[in-house]
Amino acid sequence: DTEVTQTPKHLVMGMTNKKSLKCEQHMGHRAMYWYKQKAKKPPELMFVYSYEKLSINESVPSRFSPECPNSSLLNLHLHALQPEDSALYLCASSPQGGGAKPNTGELFFGEGSRLTVL
Amino acid sequence: GENVEQHPSTLSVQEGDSAVIKCTYSDSASNYFPWYKQELGKGPQLIIDIRSNVGEKKDQRIAVTLNKTAKHFSLHITETQPEDSAVYFCAASRAGGGADGLTFGKGTHLIIQP
Numbered sequence: 001d002t003e004v005t006q007t008p009k010h011l012v013m014g015m016t017n018k019k020s021l022k023c024e025q026h027m028g029h030r031a032m033y034w035y036k037q038k039a040k041k042p043p044e045l046m047f048v049y050s051y052e053k054l055s056i057n058e059s060v061p062s063r064f065s066p067e068c069p070n071s072s073l074l075n076l077h078l079h080a081l082q083p084e085d086s087a088l089y090l091c092a093s094s095p096q097g098g099g100a101k102p103n104t105g106e107l108f109f110g111e112g113s114r115l116t117v118l
Numbered sequence: 119g120e121n122v123e124q125h126p127s128t129l130s131v132q133e134g135d136s137a138v139i140k141c142t143y144s145d146s147a148s149n150y151f152p153w154y155k156q157e158l159g160k161g162p163q164l165i166i167d168i169r170s171n172v173g174e175k176k177d178q179r180i181a182v183t184l185n186k187t188a189k190h191f192s193l194h195i196t197e198t199q200p201e202d203s204a205v206y207f208c209a210a211s212r213a214g215g216g217a218d219g220l221t222f223g224k225g226t227h228l229i230i231q232p
Contacts, residue, residue, distance in 0.1 A: 004161075040225070041224070042222035042224055090161050092161075106152070106167070109154075109162045110161050111159075111161045
């Protein structure tokens, strides 16, 4: 079983709603990630947090707002989304990241949150 | 930047036969090559990885080979079983990039025929 836990597993929201996706890991990993995955496509990187600081933002629209309250938790706040934002949102963690050396490269994914925007 | 090509996009094999999925990469500085398995409705799971200082790595029925000169790496699954059916993604990451710099291939849908 994955040690990265994501909630909720499924979320349906309207374009005017505000919702949040949550992610938790207790492996002591210092880097956490949000990925977006459309059907039959590979995961696309959205954000990277390293040591609780945002280190990478892959030009994601501001209607997606990440938050890292502590080293074990990662949130993704959603507001005014569009139907094309419907996708599987994956959280992942890695022992080290953000340029920390050595960066082992291993990435551990959660099961994802399936988001549908109506 | 890095570009990872993965073939085939769909692979159907008889149960018990072997399956091979191939990937090529463009950045000669890439030194970490993981493989992920994604079952329907689940997140990707790391199944095996290889670093540029070795040419082959095995874990039970799964093996990965790396040819740095040709810049390609392959996943080999022997004695395939129904539970091997899934989408497999290869990825590459350059030195120092680690997990931040992973570039994924487009995926291979592996179908194990009973």
